Amino acid sequence: MRFSSSSTVIGVADGITAREAKRLQTRERLLGAAIAEFKRAGMADADVGAIVAAAGVAHGTFFFHFPTKEHVLLELERREEDRIAKRFATFAKTHHDLASTLREAADLVMGLERRLGAVLFKDFLALHFSPTRPPAAASRANDTEHGGDHPVIVLVAAQIENARQRGEIADDVQPMNSAIYFLLGLYALLITTDKSTGRSGLVDDYLVRTLRSLR
Numbered sequence: 001m002r003f004s005s006s007s008t009v010i011g012v013a014d015g016i017t018a019r020e021a022k023r024l025q026t027r028e029r030l031l032g033a034a035i036a037e038f039k040r041a042g043m044a045d046a047d048v049g050a051i052v053a054a055a056g057v058a059h060g061t062f063f064f065h066f067p068t069k070e071h072v073l074l075e076l077e078r079r080e081e082d083r084i085a086k087r088f089a090t091f092a093k094t095h096h097d098l099a100s101t102l103r104e105a106a107d108l109v110m111g112l113e114r115r116l117g118a119v120l121f122k123d124f125l126a127l128h129f130s131p132t133r134p135p136a137a138a139s140r141a142n143d144t145e146h147g148g149d150h151p152v153i154v155l156v157a158a159q160i161e162n163a164r165q166r167g168e169i170a171d172d173v174q175p176m177n178s179a180i181y182f183l184l185g186l187y188a189l190l191i192t193t194d195k196s197t198g199r200s201g202l203v204d205d206y207l208v209r210t211l212r213s214l215r
Contacts, residue, residue, distance in 0.1 A: 026061065029057070031066075033050075037054070038069075038119070039117045040119075042119050046069060048069070067134075070127055081151055084109070092158075098168060101156075101159045154179075157178070168215075170214060189202060
C-alpha cells in the first residue's frame with residue numbers, strides 16, 4: 001500500500017509512522033485471516049499456510065506478529081472483552097437492578113458465541129482457562145483475587161457491590177468472588193449445551209438461581 005505525504009504527516013503527528021501503520025495493517029490482515037481459519041477448522045487444526053496466503057504475506061510474517069496460534073486467540077480475547085465491557089458499562093448506566101444487569105452480561109456473552117461460532121468459541125474459552133496460556137497472559141488470567149485485567153469480571157462485580165449497598169442481596173456477599181462464580185458457571189453452561197438441549201431455559205434458570213444464591 002502506498003502512503004501519500006499527507007497521510008505520512010498525519011501518522012507522524014499522531015505518533016505513528018508510515019512504517020508502523022503498515023505493520024499494524026499487516027497484523028490486522030493476519031488476525032482477520034487467522035480468525036476465519038480458526039472458525040473453519042478450530043485452532044489446533046488451523047493451517048498457518050492458509051492464513052498467510054489469505055493475508056498475502058510471507059510464512060514467517062505470521063510468527064513475527066503472533067509467536068503461536070494461541071497468541072491470535074489472546075489478541076481476540078482482549079478485543080472481545082473490551083467490546084463486551086464497553087457495551088455492559090453503557091447498559092449499566094441506565095439499568096440498576098441486578099437481575100437485568102446479569103441478564104445483559106449473559107446476553108453479551110451469548111452474542112460473542114454467535115459472532116465467533118461454536119468451534120472458535122470453545123477454543124476461546126479453553127484458552128481463557130488454560131494453565132498453559134503464554135506466561136504473560138497466564139498471570140493476567142490467574143489473578144482471580146482482583147479479577148485480573150478482565151474488565152467484564154470487574155464490571156459485573158461492581159454491579160453486585162451496588163446491589164449489596166442497596167440492601168438487595170446479603171451483606172456478606174463477596175462481589176468479586178460472586179462475579180467470577182457467575183461467569184465461570186455461565187461459560188461452562190454455554191460450552192456444554194446448545195439449542196437442542198434447551199439452553200434458553202437452562203440459562204433462564206441459571207440466572208434465577210444465581211440471584212437467589214446472593215440473597
